[in-house]
Amino acid sequence: xxxxxxxxxxxxxxxxxxxxxxxxxxxxxxxxxxxxxxxxxxxxxxxxxxxxxxxxxxxxxxxxxxxxxxxxxxxxxxxxxxxxxxxxxxxxxxxxxxxxxxxxxxxxxxxxxxxxxxxxxxxxxxxxxxxxxxxxxxxxxxxxxxxxxxxxxxxxxxxxxxxxxxxxxxxxxxxxxxxxxxxxxxxxxxxxxxxxxxxxxxxxxxxxxxxxxxxxxxxxxxxxxxxxxxxxxxxxxxxxxxxxxxxxxxxxxxxxxxxxxxxxxxxxxxxxxxxxxxxxxxxxxxxxxxxxxxxxxxxxxxxxxxxxxxxxxxxxxxxxxxxxxxxxxxxxxxxxxxxxxxxxxxxxxxxxxxxxxxxxxxxxxxxxxxxxxxxxxxxxxxxxxx
Amino acid sequence: xxxxxxxxxxxxxxxxxxxxxxxxxxxxxxxxxxxxxxxxxxxxxxxxxxxxxxxxxxxxxxxxxxxxxxxxxxxxxxxxxxxxxxxxxxxxxxxxxxxxxxxxxxxxxxxxxxxxxxxxxxxxxxxxxxxxxxxxxxxxxxxxxxxxxxxxxxxxxxxxxxxxxxxxxxxxxxxxxxxxxxxxxxxxxxxxxxxxxxxxxxxxxxxxxxxxxxxxxxxxxxxxxxxxxxxxxxxxxxxxxxxxxxxxxxxxxxxxxxxxxxxxxxxxxxxxxxxxxxxxxxxxxxxxxxxxxxxxxxxxxxxxxxxxxxxxxxxxxxxxxxxxxxxxxxxxxxxxxxxxxxxxxxxxxxxxxxxxxxxxxxxxxxxxx
Numbered sequence: 001x002x003x004x005x006x007x008x009x010x011x012x013x014x015x016x017x018x019x020x021x022x023x024x025x026x027x028x029x030x031x032x033x034x035x036x037x038x039x040x041x042x043x044x045x046x047x048x049x050x051x052x053x054x055x056x057x058x059x060x061x062x063x064x065x066x067x068x069x070x071x072x073x074x075x076x077x078x079x080x081x082x083x084x085x086x087x088x089x090x091x092x093x094x095x096x097x098x099x100x101x102x103x104x105x106x107x108x109x110x111x112x113x114x115x116x117x118x119x120x121x122x123x124x125x126x127x128x129x130x131x132x133x134x135x136x137x138x139x140x141x142x143x144x145x146x147x148x149x150x151x152x153x154x155x156x157x158x159x160x161x162x163x164x165x166x167x168x169x170x171x172x173x174x175x176x177x178x179x180x181x182x183x184x185x186x187x188x189x190x191x192x193x194x195x196x197x198x199x200x201x202x203x204x205x206x207x208x209x210x211x212x213x214x215x216x217x218x219x220x221x222x223x224x225x226x227x228x229x230x231x232x233x234x235x236x237x238x239x240x241x242x243x244x245x246x247x248x249x250x251x252x253x254x255x256x257x258x259x260x261x262x263x264x265x266x267x268x269x270x271x272x273x274x275x276x277x278x279x280x281x282x283x284x285x286x287x288x289x290x291x292x293x294x295x296x297x298x299x300x301x302x303x304x305x306x307x308x309x310x311x312x313x314x315x316x317x318x319x320x321x322x323x324x325x326x327x328x329x330x331x332x333x334x335x336x337x338x339x340x341x342x343x344x345x346x347x348x349x350x351x352x353x354x355x356x357x358x359x360x361x362x363x364x365x366x367x368x369x370x371x372x373x374x375x376x377x378x379x380x381x382x383x384x385x386x
Numbered sequence: 387x388x389x390x391x392x393x394x395x396x397x398x399x400x401x402x403x404x405x406x407x408x409x410x411x412x413x414x415x416x417x418x419x420x421x422x423x424x425x426x427x428x429x430x431x432x433x434x435x436x437x438x439x440x441x442x443x444x445x446x447x448x449x450x451x452x453x454x455x456x457x458x459x460x461x462x463x464x465x466x467x468x469x470x471x472x473x474x475x476x477x478x479x480x481x482x483x484x485x486x487x488x489x490x491x492x493x494x495x496x497x498x499x500x501x502x503x504x505x506x507x508x509x510x511x512x513x514x515x516x517x518x519x520x521x522x523x524x525x526x527x528x529x530x531x532x533x534x535x536x537x538x539x540x541x542x543x544x545x546x547x548x549x550x551x552x553x554x555x556x557x558x559x560x561x562x563x564x565x566x567x568x569x570x571x572x573x574x575x576x577x578x579x580x581x582x583x584x585x586x587x588x589x590x591x592x593x594x595x596x597x598x599x600x601x602x603x604x605x606x607x608x609x610x611x612x613x614x615x616x617x618x619x620x621x622x623x624x625x626x627x628x629x630x631x632x633x634x635x636x637x638x639x640x641x642x643x644x645x646x647x648x649x650x651x652x653x654x655x656x657x658x659x660x661x662x663x664x665x666x667x668x669x670x671x672x673x674x675x676x677x678x679x680x681x682x683x684x685x686x687x688x689x690x691x692x693x694x695x696x697x698x699x700x701x702x703x704x705x706x707x708x709x710x711x712x713x714x715x716x717x718x719x720x721x722x723x724x725x726x727x728x729x730x731x732x733x734x735x736x737x738x739x740x741x742x743x744x745x746x747x748x749x750x751x752x753x754x755x
Contacts, residue, residue, distance in 0.1 A: 186587065190543055194581040202583060203625065210630075210652045217656035221641075224659070 081119075090121035094130055097137070106137040113137065128158035135167055144174040162188065169201055178205040178212065233270050240276075240349065243358045245334075256362035262292040268362055275299055278348065281365035282309060286375035287316045296348055296364075302329070303344035306368070321370050328376065330367040331357055332383070339383040342366060388426050391417070391433070398436045404445050411440070411451035418458040428465040434472055435482065438491050441498065446505055453509035460516035469513075470523055473530060489534035492517070492527060496536050499557065500544055507551050511559035518566035528570055538567070538576045539584075546587045561591075561603020568610040577607065578617045585611060585621070589631040592673075602669050608632065609672045612679035615735060618686045629680070629690060630654055632673050633698050635664035640701045649694035667708035674714035681721045684732045696722050713750075 009017075041049040050056045052068045067075070077083060078092050093116030100109035113134035121127065135150030148171035154164040169184035185202040189195060234251050237244065247255040256267050263279040271277055276298040282291040291309055307324045314322070329342040333356045342351055351357065352364055369376040397410040414433075417423040427433055437459075440452035459465035472491050476482045487493040495517075498510040518527050531538075544550050545560040567573040577584045591604040608628065612621070621628040630651035637654055639661045641647075647655050664670050677695070681687045699719050706712045721734070731737055739747070 186543075186546070186583075189583055190539075193539060193583070199581075199583055202586070206586070206627075207624070214652040214655050217658055220658060221656045 086119050086121040087123055090116045090119045090126050097133055101137055106141050109137040110134055124157045128154045128161055132161060132164045139167055144171040147171045173201060173205055178209045181205045236270055242352050245358050245360045258363045259361035263363055266294040279363045281363055283365060283367050285367060285379050289316050298349035299347050302346060302348055302351055306344060326371050327368050328371050333358060334360055339385050391426055391430060395433050404448060408448050411448060415451050415455050418455050424462050427459060428468045431475060434469060438494060439485060441494055449506055453506045457509050457512045460513045463520050466517050466520060466523060470526055489530045492530040493534040496534060500540055502550055502552050505553045507555035507557055511557055515559045515562040518563055521569060524570050528572055538573060542584055558597040558600040561600040565603045565606030568607045574611050574614055577611055578614060580620060586626055592631045592635055598666055605669050605672050609676040612676040615682050618680050618683060622686055622689050629693055632677050636673055636702050637698050638663050642697060646694060646697050651693050667711045670711045671714050674718050678718045682733055682735050684726055691722055
């Protein structure tokens with residue numbers, strides 16, 4: 001039937017049919033709802049739109065930027081796991097990574113390589129290459145630890161990967177793992193025994209190890225010495241029978257640390273001649289001031305030292321009444337709240353040996369008042385005098 | 387006795403009866419402990435060839451016993467000679483040529499050593515150490531190694547790598563092997579190749595605590611290398627920095643004052659309390675001899691002096707009980723404490739010793755050894 005129809009159609013009929021079809025189309029278009037063309041790029045922003053279009057864009061979209069729908073579509077074609085084999089996918093990501101790497105966008109390159117690694121394509125060569133490239137990108141970002149880890153992963157997939165071995169050596173060196181760096185150098189030198197760079201790196205490692213080990217030994221020796229000194233200090237305190245607050249059962253160095261900032265770094269110490277040197281506080285309750293004495297030798301007569309301190313009247317002593325021979329010195333037992341009068345003709349050691357003297361905060365402290373002054377009387381009222 | 391040995395050899399070839407092979411090997415191993423029997427075995431070329439081929443036997447016990455017998459045979463100089471002569475016999479006999487490799491017996495032994503999965507690597511190292519010890523065979527062994535197309539590089543790599551062998555073979559006897567090999571200038575030339583990192587890789591082992599064999603081997607190798615005067619400057623330079631490595635085993639935990647300490651190489655500074663000296667007097671002697679060799683040229687003597695070598699030797703001398711080592715120490719100190727004006731000679735090796743003095747020296751050495 002169709003054949004017959006075709007045969008019977010004359011030229012005139014054909015023209016007529018064409019004209020009719022034209023008219024139908026015309027009618028159809030005219031019959032469409034009339035609305036202005038709105039999907040095109042607006043004139044004021046066409047350049048921006050053009051930039052976004054994947055065919056015309058001049059630079060790759062930044063990470064996190066909203067993608068043009070066309071771009072998204074293209075990406076899906078390239079990256080959709082349903083459309084690509086794992087190996088193709090990995091290759092696509094690697095290519096992306098390499099592109100970004102070439103343009104020094106190392107962070108983007110790392111993202112791409114990571115995506116490629118996530119595919120787990122199963123091809124050792126590809127896996128090694130992805131890890132090695134990510135290692136390189138990390139290296140340029142100075143992420144030496146990550147770069148080393150990636151180089152080592154690359155070596156798992158391909159043990160004789162020269163680039164990865166070299167980078168593993170350099171990164172190990174950068175993060176001060178010199179022994180490891182030497183191992184990688186040797187690994188590389190096994191294959192290329194006279195590679196100058198590997199030889200030089202190896203030598204730098206050997207030298208660095210020497211210094212590092214020397215410094216470690218030095219530090220250790222210093223520590224041992226300090227420990228010995230500290231042990232001796234504690235021993236001497238015990239021998240002298242001096243009471244230290246908090247040190248009744250086992251005396252520790254912490255009990256000897258001065259609490260006041262003025263005396264920090266002046267913990268009691270043993271001089272070379274075996275004499276203890278104390279940090280000491282003189283308190284003047286009348287004026288609410290204190291003197292901090294950093295080194296008070298235990299064999300000094302207390303009065304002599306006091307003399308030195310009060311010799312030229314302190315500025316707060318406007319009335320010039322704090323004369324050494326006209327003052328009384330006390331110490332306080334904090335647990336019993338008792339005051340004890342001090343004989344200033346004794347040495348510091350003899351005073352500290354007093355059964356009731358308990359040294360608080362590693363710092364002996366003394367209360368100094370003017371003899372028979374109203375200040376002394378009112379101060380003493382607060383205490384029991386022993 | 388000879389007849390008995392000949393009689394048991396055929397049992398070794400009963401490939402379908404590994405139990406018989408094993409028992410036979412055990413008997414031979416026991417006999418090989420006896421010097422007389424060993425002498426007879428050395429003459430049995432067939433036995434040697436069979437033992438060599440049994441090294442590759444799939445039964446570990448059979449292979450191991452063969453290796454142990456070969457250790458005993460090679461320890462005897464005639465046995466070593468006979469083993470090395472096998473190479474000629476193999477080359478002449480087409481049947482044997484098929485069964486063995488060019489360079490055998492060295493090839494088989496080296497292959498076992500270089501194979502990281504081989505369970506016989508250690509006895510093979512011992513055989514090689516025995517074969518390389520007699521100086522008269524050394525060049526022949528080197529020829530065979532080169533024939534095998536195995537490089538010294540490969541041997542050193544295996545030796546310096548930590549835990550190369552995966553089957554618990556520790557290859558310590560490669561130390562003496564290397565020390566023996568380095569008696570030859572060919573090998574020294576390789577070890578001292580300035581473009582490669584060989585001697586540098588050996589240095590850390592002068593303090594190798596796990597094995598006196600390996601440590602002694604390395605120090606022997608270094609001592610041998612120190613006879614090459616033209617390399618002294620390089621050996622002492624930063625590129626190798628051999629001196630601290632030779633001095634460290636001679637130092638203990640002695641604390642020096644700041645000035646002396648600062649002058650010492652950093653490796654010798656602040657040594658810990660548990661640092662002890664090398665326990666083997668022969669090794670201490672080798673270390674001292676090596677440093678003495680390095681003192682040949684004026685420039686190097688000055689460098690060795692500037693590193694405060696003297697204080698280490700002074701402390702060693704106070705402590706040393708071994709006569710030979712004490713003498714070696716004194717000889718070295720004698721050079722170091724003299725000024726260059728007093729020495730008045732650039733190369734100490736150029737000094738001609740008058741025959742009467744030489745006689746006296748020999749006398750002293752004889753008395754002390």
